[in-house]
Amino acid sequence: MIGLAVGLVAGLGLFSIWWSCWPADDGAPQRARRRRLDRLSDDLVLAGVPGLGVWRLLTLAVTVGVVMSLLVLGLTQVPAVALCFGAMLGAAPVLLVRAAARRKRSRLRDVWPDVVDNLASAVRAGLSLPEALGQLSLRGPDQLRPSFTAFSHDYRASGRFNDSLDRLKERLADPVGDRVVESLRVAREVGGSDLGRLLRTLSSFLRQDARTRAELESRQSWTVNGARLAVAAPWIVLAMLSTRPESIAAYGRPAGAFVLVFGGILTLVAYRVMLRIARLPEDQRVLR
Numbered sequence: 001m002i003g004l005a006v007g008l009v010a011g012l013g014l015f016s017i018w019w020s021c022w023p024a025d026d027g028a029p030q031r032a033r034r035r036r037l038d039r040l041s042d043d044l045v046l047a048g049v050p051g052l053g054v055w056r057l058l059t060l061a062v063t064v065g066v067v068m069s070l071l072v073l074g075l076t077q078v079p080a081v082a083l084c085f086g087a088m089l090g091a092a093p094v095l096l097v098r099a100a101a102r103r104k105r106s107r108l109r110d111v112w113p114d115v116v117d118n119l120a121s122a123v124r125a126g127l128s129l130p131e132a133l134g135q136l137s138l139r140g141p142d143q144l145r146p147s148f149t150a151f152s153h154d155y156r157a158s159g160r161f162n163d164s165l166d167r168l169k170e171r172l173a174d175p176v177g178d179r180v181v182e183s184l185r186v187a188r189e190v191g192g193s194d195l196g197r198l199l200r201t202l203s204s205f206l207r208q209d210a211r212t213r214a215e216l217e218s219r220q221s222w223t224v225n226g227a228r229l230a231v232a233a234p235w236i237v238l239a240m241l242s243t244r245p246e247s248i249a250a251y252g253r254p255a256g257a258f259v260l261v262f263g264g265i266l267t268l269v270a271y272r273v274m275l276r277i278a279r280l281p282e283d284q285r286v287l288r
Helices: 003-021 028-047 054-077 079-090 093-125 129-135 147-160 162-171 175-189 195-241 245-252 254-278
Strands: none
Touching: 028 129, 028 162, 028 245, 054 079, 054 093, 054 129, 079 093, 079 147, 079 245, 079 254, 093 175, 093 195, 129 147, 129 162, 129 175, 147 162, 162 175, 175 195, 195 254, 245 254
8 A cells, every 4th residue: 555655656756747847838728718719700600690709609508508407307307317418408509500610611612712713813814903802792602702792892982902801801711711812912012923823823722622622521421420320329318218207217316427427428528539530630710
């Protein structure tokens, strides 16, 4: 017993020495939280509900979770079961927004090459950059026409190209859109005779990336869907058991509550690990 205590203390001491070798970054948690909120804000824009706001969405998620917990508690009289289903249903608003944003981002990935081609053609034809962007409200893809129409209105109303570009980036909320906008901004401010070549190269790269990503997603879709079904299956069984009070009564005891909590943690960890393994690299909005 004494040897175990000595080994534990020695291990903690070595870990403390190792940990002290790395500089502390007090701002890292705040920056990580800020990035998560920014990504959720971009998802709201892509999902078509920018007016909802991040904090309103989180408040809605908490409200749905609490209401569903109380409802399930009234039906089953088992707090552990009510807490599990409340947590799962409370996450539904955020998951729905992210799913809608992911679908929109996938569709935009296929149309951005056409947008860049239209810009390159307009620049080659001698149009000014504001005119090249404005004509996308008529000739651009249907998904992006409202954003470029709003840009045209902003530019005609203010005449300030940079401010109109900033608002366009907010409406697009897309990393590819950020790169295109910043390329046009640099070309406007310092001049760029190679802008047409740059846009054509970007279009070729975007088409190749979209083609490769579509092939990978088609191959991994059945694996991901199978993993999601495996994660959801135990909770579907629990929902079916909840219709019979004599079957669900076992989860009202401490041992049953422990099984539910431990199973929920394992489900969450397994799902996150599955997403981490299957996730394809995504462009980040470094030019926000």
